[in-house]
Amino acid sequence: MIEVVGLTRYYGDLKAIDGLSFKIASNEIVGFLGLNGAGKSTTLRILAGILLPTAGVVRINGQDMFDAPIETRKKTGFLPEVPPLHKEMTARTFLHYVGRLRGVSADALPGIIEDVAKRTSVDRVLDQVIGTLSWGYQKRVGIAQAIIHNPTLVVLDEPIAGLDPKQIVEIRDVIVRLKEHCTVLVSSHILSEISQTCDRILLLHQGRIVADGSEEILTGGFQFNHKVVMTLRGPREKLDPVMNGFPSLQGWRLTEAHDDLLHVWIDLGGDHREALVKHVVDSGFGVRRIDAAEAELEQLFVHLTREGRS
Amino acid sequence: MKGILLIAGRDLRAYFDTAWGYVVTAALLLVNGLLFNAFAMGSTARYSSDVIEDFFYYSSGTVMIAAIILTMRLFAEERSQGTLVLLDTAPASDLSIVIGKYLAGMSMMAITVGLTIYMPLLVMVNGKVSVGHICSGYLGLLLLASAVVAIGTWGSSLAKTQYVAGAVAGFVVVVLLLAWLLAKVSDPPFKDVVSYLSLFDRHFQPFMRGRINTESVLFYASITFAFLFLTVRGLEGRRWK
Numbered sequence: 001m002i003e004v005v006g007l008t009r010y011y012g013d014l015k016a017i018d019g020l021s022f023k024i025a026s027n028e029i030v031g032f033l034g035l036n037g038a039g040k041s042t043t044l045r046i047l048a049g050i051l052l053p054t055a056g057v058v059r060i061n062g063q064d065m066f067d068a069p070i071e072t073r074k075k076t077g078f079l080p081e082v083p084p085l086h087k088e089m090t091a092r093t094f095l096h097y098v099g100r101l102r103g104v105s106a107d108a109l110p111g112i113i114e115d116v117a118k119r120t121s122v123d124r125v126l127d128q129v130i131g132t133l134s135w136g137y138q139k140r141v142g143i144a145q146a147i148i149h150n151p152t153l154v155v156l157d158e159p160i161a162g163l164d165p166k167q168i169v170e171i172r173d174v175i176v177r178l179k180e181h182c183t184v185l186v187s188s189h190i191l192s193e194i195s196q197t198c199d200r201i202l203l204l205h206q207g208r209i210v211a212d213g214s215e216e217i218l219t220g221g222f223q224f225n226h227k228v229v230m231t232l233r234g235p236r237e238k239l240d241p242v243m244n245g246f247p248s249l250q251g252w253r254l255t256e257a258h259d260d261l262l263h264v265w266i267d268l269g270g271d272h273r274e275a276l277v278k279h280v281v282d283s284g285f286g287v288r289r290i291d292a293a294e295a296e297l298e299q300l301f302v303h304l305t306r307e308g309r310s
Numbered sequence: 311m312k313g314i315l316l317i318a319g320r321d322l323r324a325y326f327d328t329a330w331g332y333v334v335t336a337a338l339l340l341v342n343g344l345l346f347n348a349f350a351m352g353s354t355a356r357y358s359s360d361v362i363e364d365f366f367y368y369s370s371g372t373v374m375i376a377a378i379i380l381t382m383r384l385f386a387e388e389r390s391q392g393t394l395v396l397l398d399t400a401p402a403s404d405l406s407i408v409i410g411k412y413l414a415g416m417s418m419m420a421i422t423v424g425l426t427i428y429m430p431l432l433v434m435v436n437g438k439v440s441v442g443h444i445c446s447g448y449l450g451l452l453l454l455a456s457a458v459v460a461i462g463t464w465g466s467s468l469a470k471t472q473y474v475a476g477a478v479a480g481f482v483v484v485v486l487l488l489a490w491l492l493a494k495v496s497d498p499p500f501k502d503v504v505s506y507l508s509l510f511d512r513h514f515q516p517f518m519r520g521r522i523n524t525e526s527v528l529f530y531a532s533i534t535f536a537f538l539f540l541t542v543r544g545l546e547g548r549r550w551k
Contacts, residue, residue, distance in 0.1 A: 011551075050398045052549045073401040084395040086320070088327040100316050101400045145396070 001026055002047075002153055002183055007056035009042050016042040018207040020056070024200075026152075029179045031194030032187040034204035040187040041081075041157055043204070047185065048078035048155050060152055074103055077151040077182075081158040083142025087131035091122055091141050094130055095148055102149035112148065119181075120144040120174050136167030143174055147182065154178055156186045160193055172197050226250075226268040228292060230276075233260055234285035242283040248272050261288070313402035317410025321384065322417050330383070335422045338376045342369055346429045358437030359520070365429055366447040366518040370510060373451050374458050374483055376422055381415040381462025382476035386469045404545040408538055412463050419455040423448065443520035450517020453530035457509065458483055460537035467541045483509065486533075509533075 002024040009017045017039040024030050034040045045051045047058060049069060058065040058072075065072040086094055092113060099109045117123040120140045125133055130141060139159060146154050159175060160168045175197050178184050188194045194201055203211035232239070236257055243252045243264070250269035254262060268276060277287050325331030350364035388394040397407050430444045458479070465479030466472065486509035493505035505512055506529065513526035 048395075048399050050395065050549065070401045070403065073399055076399065078395065078399045080392065080395055082392045084391075084393045086324070086393055087391075088324065097316065097320055098396060101313065101396065101402065103401055 001059075001061060002185075003057075003059040003062075004047075005057045005059075007043065007046065007058065008054050009039075009046060009051065010054045016207055017046075017053075017204075020204075020207075020209055022202055022209060022212060024153075024183050024185065026183055027179050027181075028200060029175065029184040029186065029198045031198035031201045032185060032204060033189065033191060033194050033201050034187075035189055038189075038204040039207040040189075040204055044078070044155050044157050044185065044187055047153065048076055049073045050078070074149060075152040077146030077149065077154045079139075079142045079146045079154075079156045079159060081161050083138050084145070085130045085138060085141060088129065090127050090129055091117070091133070091144075092126040094141065095126075095144055098145045099148040104149050112150075116144045116148050119147070119177060121170065134167075136163055136170065139163065139167070139171060140174060143171075143178075147178065151182055154182050154184045156184065158187055158189075160188065160190075168193075226270055228266050228268060228273065228276075228290055229255070230264045230266060230280070230287065230291075231289040232262045232264060232280060232285045233288055234262065234283075235260060236262060238284065239264070242280060242285065245283070246272075246276055246279050249276075311406075313400070313406045314410040314413065317397070317402070317407060318413035318417065321411060321414030325380070325414075325418050331380070331418060334376055334379050335425065338372050338422055339425055342372050342426050343429070345372070350429075358433050358439040359443060361433050361437070362430055362439050362443055362447065363518050363520075365433070366450065369423075369426060369447075369451055370454055370514055370518075373419070373423060373455050374487075374509075377415070377419055377455050377458035378462050378465075378476055378479045378483065380418050380422075381459050382466050382469075382472040382479060384411045384415060384463055385466040386472040386475040390471055398549075404542050408463065408467075408541045408545065411466075412459060412534075412538055415459040415463060416456060419459055420452065423451050423455060440520065446517050446520045446522050449522060450514055450526075453517070453527060454509070454514055457530045457533040457537075460534040460541075464537040464541045464544070467544050487511075 004023070005021050007017055007020040008015065020039075020043060032040050032043065042051065046053050047065075049065065049072065052066065060072050060075050063072055063075075086097070089097070095113045095116065096109055099112060100106060104112060113126070114123070117126050120143050122137060122140045122144055125137055125141075130138060133141065143154075143156070143159070146156070156175065160171055163171060172193075175184060175186060179199075186194065186198060191201075200214055201211070202209055236254075239254065239262060243249065243266075248269045250267040252264055252266045255265050256263040266276070273290065277290065280287055345368040346365055350361050350368060352361075385394065388397070400407075402410075427448075430439070430447070433439050434441075434444070461482050462475070462479040465477075465482070466475040469475035469478055486507055489504050490508040490511035493501050493508065496504055513523070513529045516523040516526055
């Protein structure tokens, strides 16, 4: 159980986080979601033992982190956005070094390294020099170093940043498997990423938690704002009559056109997405894509801050 | 203690995992050999003890420069590469991190200084020089290296890049080297204080001449302690920044 009470951190006069309080149950994956500057990294760095807070308490299994910093650091693992790796070492010697540094006995380490390497899927590259590994593998070695000492809490700061789609899927699997052994706190500014890996989401805005719950709870009652962007395939000259022929449209405009690919911004005036798609398809256009006109995180923030939920 | 040795061992290996350690050691040996041949040996007949004294005189300069170059990376490189996080999150005290780093730098310096032994041995074989003189000189070199390694460790803990770290440490070393000049134009009791701080003139010269001066041993130990203490304090402060 991780318990955070009234966590506050100033940088000079700037209040980066403002009285954060939350609890995380054992073996839960919690997503820390927020725009850049929301206070995610500061909170994570405090939980990892790198920074001290201006005020507040963090307890890991009931032990106060600031009263017993050395003991609680044995219970936490941390992966910053850029994995902290000695690139001249092989993955195996690096994990051995980090394991010893975190108090794992030398006798037990070879077996633990093999186990952790399997869990993070770096077993094939254990004897390669880290500097020669791909970014995805370096991230995985970074996760391996964070869990080599079997911590209670693993803190991952933007673990998918800079990865390609295939690597994102692989790292996501690694993160989901981590919760079999420990509690995981993952930060991101991408809602879809957090929602796919986490049991629960903490939404941070200007240093405060503005929402706490699952994606369904956070988006429950959240009104779709009726503005979409569609990518259609069809002749440009037919677009005006088709769009103007849809009765409930509040407005639309062609934002981009490449040959017969047309990008159209549309204000539906209500949630008429299915009807619009049917109308467009019946009119002879192909629908390549339909997206919310604003990023979903931005919409969610607007919604949550407007509604004053906290 | 385990943490100290782990950190020291990794940092010492890091000198040899890259070309850095080899290049600095080779450069020190080359420059030391050239200075020994050109100036200490000279072209005219000299007493062996004078040759040894000059050898330690020139070695003190190369040792100070090598110590600054070897230590400037200790913290600064970890900071620039983001690996300082490993130490920040490890269950190790700031004191053990600093001592581990210092020991790595000091071990590297001991290896480098040790490799110069062939020069006094040549003098010993071909001339007449006491083992005590050589031991005293090497003790002085190691004490001087210890002080400069501590200064370099402190400089490295402050700076974001190793070049800035080297510049900070170099500046402090130069100030301490020039303290004897300031002492010359100062009045007591300031004169005594400044004179005591002279890194080379007052404290190293006895070792060069084969004398072990307790006051100088204490001076180098104090400088080492003071800068390691400042480094620990600085590291503790970063958690509040």
